[in-house]
Amino acid sequence: MNNIVPHTYQVTKKDRNVKNGHSSFLLWFTGLSGSGKSTIANAVESELLKRNISTYTLDGDNIRKGINKDLSFSPDDRTENIRRIAEVSNLFIDAGIVVLAAFVSPYTKDRARIKEIVGRNNFIEVYVNTSLEECEQRDVKGLYKKARQGEIKNMTGIDAPYEAPTNPDIEVKTEELDVDAAVKKIMNLIEKIIKNE
Ligand code: ADP
Numbered sequence: 299m300n301n302i303v304p305h306t307y308q309v310t311k312k313d314r315n316v317k318n319g320h321s322s323f324l325l326w327f328t329g330l331s332g333s334g335k336s337t338i339a340n341a342v343e344s345e346l347l348k349r350n351i352s353t354y355t356l357d358g359d360n361i362r363k364g365i366n367k368d369l370s371f372s373p374d375d376r377t378e379n380i381r382r383i384a385e386v387s388n389l390f391i392d393a394g395i396v397v398l399a400a401f402v403s404p405y406t407k408d409r410a411r412i413k414e415i416v417g418r419n420n421f422i423e424v425y426v427n428t429s430l431e432e433c434e435q436r437d438v439k440g441l442y443k444k445a446r447q448g449e450i451k452n453m454t455g456i457d458a459p460y461e462a463p464t465n466p467d468i469e470v471k472t473e474e475l476d477v478d479a480a481v482k483k484i485m486n487l488i489e490k491i492i493k494n495e
Contacts, residue, residue, distance in 0.1 A: 314394030320351050320492045322391045324416050325484070327400040328409060328463060329426030330455050331441055332433035334472045334480070335400035338426060341481045343398055351492060354390055356383055356399040371452040373405075380408040384415040391420050396492070404460045422491070424484060425466035430455045432473055 315321050327335035346353045369375040380403055390397045413421045434442040445453035452458045470480045
């Protein structure tokens with residue numbers, strides 16, 4: 299590590315942000331499985347695309363099948379999963395992209411670490427707050443049923459904890475707000491941040 303001397307790049311994040319005409323940051327969606335993280339993140343991304351904002355979404359599909367395919371759902375591996383996602387997000391932010399990340403991310407300490415990795419000003423925490431009862435009723439992926447039957451271990455909400463954010467930047471209660479209303483709420487908050495190159 300001692301011999302890694304950082305190169306001074308000629309093109310900086312600031313240059314990329316000016317070229318794109320918008321800032322770059324991480325919009326982090328946390329909540330139980332089936333709470334609506336991916337649905338809302340995708341709808342926000344579509345809205346951003348309409349405004350010509352450069353975006354990318356990180357989720358279980360593109361991360362767990364690729365860079366993190368060696369990781370399980372044990373507490374240690376969940377922590378490493380989030381750390382790597384935060385580092386990948388950091389690269390995207392540096393590249394000038396608005397990153398949307400939809401992960402259960404059940405531990406407060408792991409979410410605090412994301413903030414440290416990408417920097418407080420680049421991190422917006424969206425708590426997708428849906429009750430376990432509702433998530434279990436939706437059971438989008440059939441995971442809750444399997445967990446109840448003991449076929450899946452370490453299922454957040456069933457036999458693994460979810461530590462809800464106490465002070466999220468945005469809270470979306472999906473049993474009260476539909477997807478469009480959730481998108482509006484999020485867009486309202488990020489509108490000013492996006493313009494700030
Ligand atoms: P997650 O990414 O959190 O695991 P998903 O977005 O995959 O959750 O699934 C959430 C499910 O809940 C979808 O089938 C979605 O249509 C449904 N849903 C119902 N109401 C809402 C809402 N207000 N916001 C987001 N999703 C909702």
